[in-house]
Amino acid sequence: ASHGRGFWVLDNLAPIRQAEAGMTDAAVRLFDPPVAYRSADGVVLSYWLRDVPDEVRLEVVDASGEVVRTFEPEPEDEEDDGGGRYGQAGMPVEQGLNTLRWDLSADGWTPFPRMILWGVRTTAPTLPPGTYTLRLTADGVTETSALTIEPHPWIDDVTEADLVAQYEFGVRIRDQVERANQAVIAIRRMRTQVEDRLEDSDDARLEELIDELMSAAAEVEANIYQVRNRSGQDPLNFPIKVNNRLANLLSMVERGDGAPNDGMREV
Structure with missing residues (x-):
């Protein structure tokens, strides 16, 4: 033992x-x-x-x-x-x-x-x-x-300069994912606030304008994030969007120690 x-x-x-x-x-x-x-x-x-x-x-x-x-x-x-x-x-x-x-x-x-x-x-x-x-x-x-x-x-x-380059590139990607995610968070917060306001209003014109606004916001959200995902296997059926592509790139950059290659930078 x-x-x-x-x-x-x-x-x-x-x-x-x-x-x-x-x-x-x-x-x-x-x-x-x-x-x-x-x-x-x-x-x-x-x-x-x-x-x-x-x-x-x-x-x-x-x-x-x-x-x-x-x-x-x-x-x-x-x-x-x-x-x-x-x-x-x-x-x-x-x-x-x-x-x-x-x-x-x-x-x-x-x-x-x-x-x-x-x-x-x-x-x-x-x-x-x-x-x-x-x-x-x-x-x-x-x-x-x-x-x-x-x-x-x-x-x-691998030199320390390579590792610094890897980190700095990773920070740039992380910040872009953050921007994308914060846009989705802001859209969803706005949707909730608007729905709350509509409950207290019977203005048909206001409702029409808000519907147009929410439709445009939903289109932006769907371009940033795959809103049809409900389970871990759904991305096999529905194409990944901007935030997923960027987040996946960060994962690829972090798979080992070394400076990012040209293909990673070109993405």
Whole structure:
């Protein structure tokens, strides 16, 4: 049996190695993470919370001072109506020691309810090698720590410049997916608001104008997203639209480590 030997492969020893007297008296403690390697299992981040805070977030800041990833608690009692399959994981918030496994991805694009896409495996590009700052803030108390991301040691034919180019290209695609999704979200919000207004109106002319507006908006929405999708297999029957094509391109760019090729750029 291997039960006994399992102890010797225990990972994430950072909290034990960095433990010190009085540590548990601190309201917040962010432990120094190990070096993280791209194309591996990511990194485990560990932090201590003396009490469950009312407000908490963990930010990843790059060398230029830009926040490239923000973790927040999962919303309580939020019903997943489909869009959650593309959402990024939140951070655990429990009294005591918390651990968060992070795949080194940046902030991703925003999904919307009942979204069904084809061939989409990620919503965000992976951060390039470099030194980053982890910033944990809980009820106004902030702790920081440095994180180093290095290239995968087994990949020797890809330069750091290639990985930066891959990341920057991925950010451009992510931002375009975000624009497309926000357009759909705005159209659906407007539709709901208009329907609410119509319930309180008996103006036939107003209803006619709104019908024309909603028809035009529906056409725009259908060009951005395949509105006929109801299940994961529906994209086999109905062609994917703009946001799916872009999201799929991002997944292709992120399939390995390397600069985007000409075909990806031409799309």
